[in-house]
Amino acid sequence: MSAPRTLFVDRHEDRVWVTLHRPAERNAVDATMVAELHDVCAELERDPKVLVLTGGTDGVFAGGADIAQLRERRRDDALAGINLRLFERIRALPMPSVAAIDGWALGGGAEIAYACDVRLATSRAKFGQPEPQLGILAGAGGPFRLVRLLGESVAKQILLAGRTLDADEARQVGLVLDVVEPEVMVAATDKLVDRMLRGSRTALRLTKFAVDAPPEAHPHVDLLAQALLFEDSEKFERMTAFLNRKTAS
Incomplete structure (x- = not known):
């Protein structure tokens, strides 16, 4: 190029x-x-x-x-x-x-x-x-x-x-x-x-996707995006780190 x-x-x-x-x-x-x-x-x-x-x-x-x-x-x-x-x-x-x-x-x-x-x-x-x-x-x-x-x-x-x-x-x-x-x-x-x-890049991408989806796609697109994120390893890592910091404080 x-x-x-x-x-x-x-x-x-x-x-x-x-x-x-x-x-x-x-x-x-x-x-x-x-x-x-x-x-x-x-x-x-x-x-x-x-x-x-x-x-x-x-x-x-x-x-x-x-x-x-x-x-x-x-x-x-x-x-x-x-x-x-x-x-x-x-x-x-x-x-x-x-x-x-x-x-x-x-x-x-x-x-x-x-x-x-x-x-x-x-x-x-x-x-x-x-x-x-x-x-x-x-x-x-x-x-x-x-x-x-x-x-x-x-x-x-x-x-x-x-x-x-x-x-x-x-x-x-x-x-x-x-x-x-x-x-x-x-x-x-x-x-x-x-x-x-600072957040999850996958969550950022899927949030943008959900925001840009046409009105008739909601709430289905939001539920599907969240379902994918609920299975993502980064979700568990980030939430575990949050809970550990909260316990330590």
Whole structure:
């Protein structure tokens, strides 16, 4: 596999940091980036780890889709869901994904952040969907994801009224977990991932699976996931250690 042209990929034992890197284009999502992110997804499907997706700490997460390419797309391109299918694949990764957002996340750049399981923002982060100004809609998951994440009222404020959320507003409405300063974003994100991974990775995967299951799958999917975990050796090891600590104290 050749080295990515639009990404920096930093692999660790339990997580993979992926930095969008098209600085001259404000990290706009183009066809090459889509293909390279699909390669990352394939890797994480084969060898599940936490994905951390960021635009770095230069004040831009992603300024949207590449307008020059978007202008040339036609009906069949829209129906193919080029960006939507990638973002759905990120959403469906086996282990959790975290978007670490410093600065602007607009259009498709915001939509890729919505596809991640958890979002952490710096104090200069901003979220917006300006697509109607370009004669299109937020077609890569924005409408249905924002309704699920924030409710219909706030979603319509962003999608229809052009409201831009700053970092504090994003935290208030629950779009981001926390707001930190840019210089500590990497450390804060790693601390968040560390907290996730303190638990059983199998339990983490199955919890994500249960949360993402469609409403009609509950409670059956929850019962089946718990049944698997009840037979897992790590459950016995962790509970025995807990009980031993409790007895010792």
